[in-house]
Amino acid sequence: MKKIRAAVIGCGNISVMHLDSVNALDEVRLVGVCDIKKDKVQAVAESYSTSAYTDYREMFKKEKPDAVHLCLPHYLHTAVACDAFRAGIHVLSEKPMSIRYDEAVEAVELAEQLGVLYGVIFQCRYNTPSMLVKERITDGRLGAVRCGRSVLTWCRSDNYYSSSDWKGTWDKEGGGVIIDQAIHSLDLANWFIDSTPVKVQSSLHNRKHKIMTVEDSAEGLIEYENGCIFGFYAMNNYSVDEPIEIRLVCENGTVRLSYDEAVINYNDGTVETVTNSPQKIVSYSGGKSYWGTQHAVQINQFYQAVAGLEPLQISGREALKIQKIICDIYNNNDVRDRYVGCV
Template identity: 45%
Template sequence: MSLLRAGIVGCGAIFPMHAASVAASGAARLVAVCDPDANKLESASQLYGCAGYDRLEEMLERERLDVLHLCTPHYLHPPQAILAAGCGIHVLTEKPMCIASADGEAMIEACRRHGVQLGVIFQNRYNPGARLIREALDDGSLGAIRGARCSVLWSRSDEYYAESGWRGTWSKEGGGVLINQSIHTLDLMRWFMDAEVSRVEAQLANRRHPGIEVEDTAEGLIAFDNGVNALFYVTTAYSHDAPVEIELHGEKGTAKLTADQAVVTYQDGTVISRDRLPQDAMDYGGGAKSYWGVSHFKQIQDFYRSVSRGEAPVIDGREALKTSRMIEAIYRAGRTREPVLL
């Protein structure tokens, strides 16, 4: 079987996770990259020995791609996905798939109309700890979930926001800590619930970053239609990046995810845990953070398998849009200070 021809648009911080995964996949080869920044483009194209373009339209026209990876700012995901779909190219986009859910729906429809797959990166669902909790929920050993909570207490400097022309803005990032740093954790909690969101309540604040338009702190409640109330507190105004936490309180025990490690404690005293193995690592190069693990690689491999088989990926546009709609509702609740019903 011939290798899929892959391209990547966006050669910034998340680029190495995708480029190295393509190179190691055994299913695709990176034939082209695109970025308007000449220095980033030259570095990426030389590192991977592929063609470089400063315009996406030109890359799509000339390279006959099978798959396009979107590693660009949030606001560009919908138009770039729709453009690629129109060229008959499968799309794998970084989170969030969109800022506004209407744009996400347009992405899904464009990919459906042109017969291509749309995948969205939520790689933490592939982490061993997250999988253990999902298994305990699926086999019923925790019983019905009575409550849930999650927290993301991280630190982002003023320089982090200032070095980019899109972070910290409503129009380009679409928000702050909710849509960027904590979306993975909120997605995991929604995935664990395996239920539809029925109501959200929220408060938004900017505690420590006067130079940005958006929130650096948010807290609230997400009510699911199975009767579970989930609480969240997220911020980039903390002193350091503390381990992410998710806790589920079940009839027969509790499940707690702390960073990558999951611990399931049953009422009969049984304790089961799972963590990322030391050997479960990958050198992404390019300054990628080691704690990101191998789950990008796992999801990208999974996406390529789906494309090769003509099947929808596990985390497709419709699945990812549920999380985007939840985030959108949290913002609406925070702005209006009223509960939002879905």
């Protein structure tokens, strides 16, 4: 059978999760990697036995990939995605799909118009505890979420920001702890609640990171059409990375969820507990523990969709839901003069 031709654009930190996941799939062949940094891309190309490019348009012409993975600074994601769509190439973008909601909508519409797939990475949805909670909400055992809250206390040092030429900037990262780190837990909560947000309020601050101007602390409230309310608190000026916590109060019970564990207390007194048992499709050759292990699962699902075997699960249209919330958090924040992120 003819293999699906894949390429990766952006060979920075996260790329290893994509490269190793692609390499593990028999039906997919890595035909090229691209990065504007020549030394970096050559080293990656060598270790994955593929071709190196510093210009993705040239790679599109020469390698004719069927699909590309975008592992780029946030502000480049939609522009490069749209170039790929126009070349008839399916796209799997890292989160966030954009730093602007209007650009994200345009990209989704273009992909749909051209009939190419647009996937966005939210790998935490594939953690065993997240999947169990979603199933119990949908099958009615827990029922709908009435209210909930999330807490994220992580450490992103000044060095994390000073070693990057785009992180910590409004124009390239689009914000701080919300758009980069808390996006995962806010996406999970929004996926569980499964209603339309009608009001988003927030306060953003930079309390500790002198090196950047974006927010390192945020709190707020999201109100949904079905009456559910969700409160969030996120900071990345903590000293360690604590497990995130999501609490949900549902019609028939309550949930305590972290990436590694879910504990469900039903109103009838029964308790259901699940710990994360990651599907080991691949052993990653690098990466950070807080990225989890589920990239390979989502990437496998994307290629099932590219092969026409399954519908795409986390599409660009699906990802627009959290993109809108993220942009609303920046737009509606109380300290607007200083913190105007994605629009």
